[in-house]
Amino acid sequence: MQSVEVKGAPEIPGEGKPRRNACSPDKLLDFPPEATTLYENFLHGVKISGSNNFLGRRPIVDGVAQPYVWQTYSEVQQRVANFGSGLCKFGLKPKAYLGFFSINTPEYVIAELACNQYNLVSVPLYDTLGTEALKFIINQTALEFVFTTSNKGRTLLDMKESIPTLKTIITSDDADQDFIDQAHGLKVQVIEFKTVENDGKTHKAEEVNPKPEDIATICYTSGTTGMPKGVVLTHKNFMAIVCSLIFLGEKGKMIKITKDDVHISYLPLAHVYEKTSAATFIYAGCAIGFYQGDTLKLLDDIAELKPTIFISVPRLLNRVYDKVFASLKGKSKVAQWMFTTAYNAKKNALSKGQIDHWLWDKLVFAPIRERLGGRVKAILSAAAPISPDVMDFLKICFSADVFEGYGQTENAAALTISLYGDLTSGHVGPPQACSEVKLVDVPEMNYTSNDKPYPRGEICVRGNAVFKEYYKEPGKTKEVIDKEGWCHTGDIGMWDELGRLVIVDRLKNIFKLAQGEYIAPEKIENVYCKHELISQAFVYGESLQTSLVAIIVPDPDALILWAKQNNLEKYSFEELCELPDTKKHILQALVNHGKTNDLKGFENVKNIYLTTEGFSVENDLLTPTFKLKRHQAKIKFQKEIEKLYSEISQT
Structure with missing residues (x-):
């Protein structure tokens, strides 16, 4: 059994008993060793990998991307302290909000780590929300400072009349004179990243480190009707997930992440999925390389970086699946026969717990494996459901451990995850070791805890990863978190014979498409x-x-x-x-x-x-x-x- 019922839990009519990860049945985990906040999480990474590569980017010379250039953990630690001091010098005080409106870059991570060190709250912004939602977030949080690029900064300046609180834009790149003049005309100060960093280097500010219960970020959901909701997540929320993943790795139930692992960061850091993933890699002292910013060039970046763990979403993994089978149609009958024979042989082996094959991996699947750099040992898919056929395809073609996770912004992205060695598809695994999950009857949809052969109902989660509240929305918070602390997800789940969760439906008239868009x-x-x-x-x-x-x-x-x-x-x-x-x-x-x-x-x-x-x-x-x-x-x-x-x- 991968999950077990909580001992002593009362029988409550209309719902099943809560279940916990079988690896930690008596305790909901909270903090990994030596880290109770995201700042201490970073210090743990520095301790493990001080002189090792941390943040890497590809310089562009004459339009051509060059090999990755790296900064070490120790180098980044100094830059984080300097940038944080600079933010304080320019007027940001502990628990103040800093907006983030940028693609993933080393500067993004440095700025966010500085927030963690000086107890500032990050407020991510992203284009796909639309201009009205951007205005809503900036106004609701009364943002005065926003970290951004010159390009995205222009979007903010164009809506300045609607966002009166905006006073300062910090650009991660060099701001041109036209941009600076436009900003000054609107009474907005423009400061370059390097200026903040240099000022902090010469004017050290006293650190005010956060506590576990302090707010780390207000991460806005993409919303479905009306404006998005600001999910308030604490340092403890994130550290509980990091703790669970590290713990499961130590128990041999998840891939064990080490300082030798390499992660490519391309999923938006504005979303909690990448934010939680990055925190886990940082704790372990991993190297994080960034894509160029163009998804059309992502495979080129992957080939250069050669990541060892690939974090992705169904939309991209489906594309890999489609391209492989589309290319197969143009090959000879012999090549098609060989691929089909190899594929079926490895698919049959999955039921026996095998993902490697001494012959087929070299003869047939090596070129496919190279599409992700050739070193990937684990793939994680989350953010939306993925087809069991695609899950099997990934295991077969990449000879990698493939995990599927399920979660929401409201539980720091990770509610359940499939376990190491479980090669069956169609489920999302047991609860994380920091959370407990129960299913509540939905009689109007004929889902009950008494259903045969397996109990079904609305998925409810409680534990250390569950969000604090919706920002300035007490009414909406009460709709989702009940008096006992259970967060109602709105998804319908089922426990299978091994205590794994299977997502079967959606309670509310809201759903996600495969690419993760809410409808x-x-x-x-x-x-x-x-x-x-x-x-x-x-x-x-x-x-x-x-x-x-x-x-x-x-x-x-x-x-x-x-x-x-x-x-x-x-x-x-x-x-x-x-x-x-x-x-x-x-x-x-x-x-x-x-x-x-x-x-x-x-x-x-x-x-x-x-x-x-x-x-x-x-x-x-x-x-x-x-x-x-x-x-x-x-x-x-x-x-x-x-x-x-x-x-x-x-x-």
Whole structure:
């Protein structure tokens, strides 16, 4: 068993007993040795790897990326202290907020480590939120200082009238005169990173180190409807996850991270997934190399860096999977036969606990392994569900240990993780050793703790990694964290025969696509239903897919009018709904209508099915208050949905 019920936990009607990681059944872990804060976490890395490589970047000369250039842990430690002192000199006091609006760079990490040393709070900002959300975050946190690049800094200056608190921009690169003049005209001070660092070098500030319960960051969720929520995470929240991962590694249940490991940082540090990953690597004294900032050149950076542990998301791993099988089609029949034979042989070996093969790894899979640099020994996928087929593919082709994690911003990114040696796919493993998890009945969706063969329900988590609150949102905090400290995730899970968690559904009308984007289908449906051709719409997205599909009930009058205008008047309403031309026209109309109404690209549907039967109370697709019953709609149109996705995959 990978998880066990908590001893002495009471029987509560309507929910299952809490479960903990079987490696730590009696205690929820909190801190790894010698580190109770993210600053002490860094000091531990310095202690282990003082003269070893820490932060690496590729200089660009005449547009060409050069080999990685490195700074050691000891060198970075001095720069962190200097930059932190400089921040204090320019007016930032303990527990003040510093905004971060930048791609991943060594300067980003140095600035964030300085926040950890001088007890400042980082507030990440990122472009995909949109300008209105950026304004909301800056105004809600009353940001005065933002660390950024000149390019992204211009975005802030363009919205300066809407963000009156902004006073100082710290640029990680050289600011040109036009940018400086624009800022001064708006009464915004521009300071270059090196200036802050040099001032701190000559004007040492007294350190005020954080305590475990102090806030480390306010990490805003991408949101689904309305503005994003600021998740308040403490130093203890992050250290609990680091502790769990280190502990499981020592127990032989996770890959054991050492100072010899190398990590490539390309997933945004603005998101808690990369932030928690980086903290774990820093504790172990690993080397962290950064990508150039262009995802199209990421594989080139990987080939140069040769990471040993690859942290990724399904969207990118799916791309590797697709490219390998697409390239196979262009090869000879002999090469295809050899690949298929090798693949099937290794797939059969997975059930016996084997990921290596002395012949096939050299003969067939070596070129594929080189795509990730040739040294990867472990791959971790998280942020969204990944297909079991892709998980098996990674184990087979890279001969690597592949882990799948599940978590949210609200629990520092890591709620569960699959364990070392478990080569089966389709689950996300047991709880982290710092958390306990229970499933609460959702009778309206027929998920209960008494379900056979396995109990199901809403996933609730409690422990040392659970966030403190939503920033300035006490009402929303109470909706998620109950009086007993349980954080309600809104996801539906199931315990399997080994006590591993399987994600089976979503409680709320919110879900993630494979690339990790949150979708609020009601918002999209409301937009679509304003189009004259649409009577009703059911928007659906599979968590293993990157796009949305929809079941559409056209408006009969509007559709017949369109038919007359296009010489299709001989067809009835029912016949029109079966015509490919009708479907093509309505789909394009919806895409255009979505763009006009500010739907993002991933929010527009990629395929539709037209039905003449309206959603109603009588056919159990609407509630008595005329709200769509999504669970029932999914069941009713399951075959149509599968066909829609099949058609997308063939285009």
